[in-house]
Amino acid sequence: MPISRRDFLKVTGAGLGALALPAAPVSASTTEIATDATASMLYDSTICVGCRACQVACKRRAGLPPDVDPSGLYEMPHDLDSKTWTIIKLYKDQNSDSFVKNQCMHCIHPACVSVCPVGALEKLESGPVIYHRERCIGCRYCMAACPFSVPKTEWEKPLPFIQKCDFCADLQANGEQPKCSEACPTGALIYGTRKAMLDIARGRLVGEGNYVQHIYGEKEAGGTSMVYISDLDFTKLGFPEQSDVSLPDITWPYMQGTLGVIGVMVTLSTAIYLRTHRKDKNGNNGNNGSNGNNQPPKGKEA
Amino acid sequence: MAVRLGEIRLRRYPLGPGMILVWVLAALGMGVAVYRWIYGLGATTNLSDGRPWGLWISFDMMSGIGLAAGAFTVAAVVYIFNLKKFYPIVRATILTGFISYTLAALTLMVDLSQPQRIWHLIIYWNIHSPLFEIGWCVMLYLTVLALEFSPVLFDALNWKVPLKIIRAITIPLIIAGVTLSTMHQSTLGTMLTILPDKIHPLFYSRLFPLYFYLTAIAAGLAMTVFESFHSSRTYGYPFEIKMLSKLVKGIPWVLGIYFVIRLAELFITGKYLYLLQGGAPAVMFIIEMVGGVLVPILYFSDPNTRNDVHGITWGAFFTMGGLILNRVNAALIFMDGSFYLPSWQELAVTVGLTCLGLIMFDAAVRFLPMFPEPTPKAVKRL
């Protein structure tokens, strides 16, 4: 019987891993943000009718090229990619079906921001995780590290950049809402502060409807700005079984430990060196101190 | 047959069918790399949005740097621990390190989407990123290795003053090298710790930094055996089996500690359940732990195999293979993502770069006094 990795991590999360981490209770969040006030969206899959108005509005605003067939006719994209920042997908089995929207989750503690070696990804105080293409070196660590596999890249180009949803950060800065939630005719996708979104979500879970009693994104990966409710199991909708660990919190203590490593290694090496070279100094008239150490030892040959 | 050109000794170049093949493959690899720079990753690799890292990262980068750890280990053994009997292999080991890191940097230039911006690492900082630390360490360590190796060059050219300067700072250089290596060898492991839900639990561990460090030390030492094997076979240098067998005595200790901790982790965290579950992860885990860890421990702890040319060489191959398998398992095979097999272009670049490394090593052995003070007898054999 397969063991769910999620359950597993719950059981063992506090095990040896915690033991091995350098004791550093400092939070790794790249920017401390007030979680309640951060910009957020709630997607209710039971309301979405799959009109894809959000998807189209997104492409238009971001200036992303359409997917076209060989004769130039527009086609539906079939996954997030460098030309598609958000997409509506449909889950269907014999008894049930449900639409689901994908885009960057704008994590509270974004793995992508913490791993980017050149700081090309940034978590804004207001909530969006944005990309500074002028910095990016294209290591694609963000793509590997993102728990939701959101960042995509322009493989077909000689010098590809990363492409992902920016939560319409520019519009938000002007006090407007993102184009996708603005375009949504049914209210399946709404925009507000994270607290407001979670309150609405909780209200709906206890109200009418067959909701799964879980708000996806409330805790996943340490919490995300995009939160979801649904009447179907979230794994069916393509969401990964994500542990609640804030991912940057795993690596940051190690990174902080670097200074300790430097200290220990330099001290240790010097101490050992001094100890192992004591006799030489006395015996060899100081010859070893200044220029002797890179010489082949006398009497030895290759 | 050594020709003396000033102080530079020209040795007979080992031009045989093998070496010609090496040149051809290196040229092919470079050609493909140029093609990749012009047409991009999409046109040349099997990488995709679901598989952003492939062969170049898991094998060339992660394994390549791991195998190059011999440079700092041997340098520490000789200069810090003052075990001068190992001096004869220092130069070759440092050279291998230098070449391996150069190759890793070249691989990065092939793999990055924006290779022309690699210098951004210097001006844009993100101290939260393991890759940022690795980038800096590799840059600095490459410099340290070049300086550590420079006496060989100055020696050959008979430049007295620079030689004096370098010799005066040898020890600080070695200590810097040891420290930088400890940092980035373990940080390569840290890099993968941020993927707890994407790497299969049998291969994921929060102890990655420790595991990567230990296996790198073991495989780095094993690599020195391989170098000596290569030099003795190709150039008729004596295979320093007595010395090497003393050096590899350390490997069972290092791998032993690694083995015990990794098994303990397996049981303490309950991950052994995945072993019972069977399937590819369990099989690969066992192959990795038996073939790449237990077998080398056995090879190197038995004095008979350790002192036998075949025994020690095979033991070294198993150790190196173990490290490669470990990195590839964690960073490629058992990392969630789209199906992936490297394209022929990716393979060509990997093979080509390895061949380039061999060519560089051979050039150094040919032109430079790599193994200190060849005796008249050794010179005569060439």
Ligand code: SF4
């Ligand atoms: S979903 Fe992925 S890309 Fe978006 S913020 Fe989180 S880690 Fe970054």
Ligand code: SF4
């Ligand atoms: S690909 Fe670009 S944005 Fe992503 S981690 Fe690398 S440098 Fe940062």
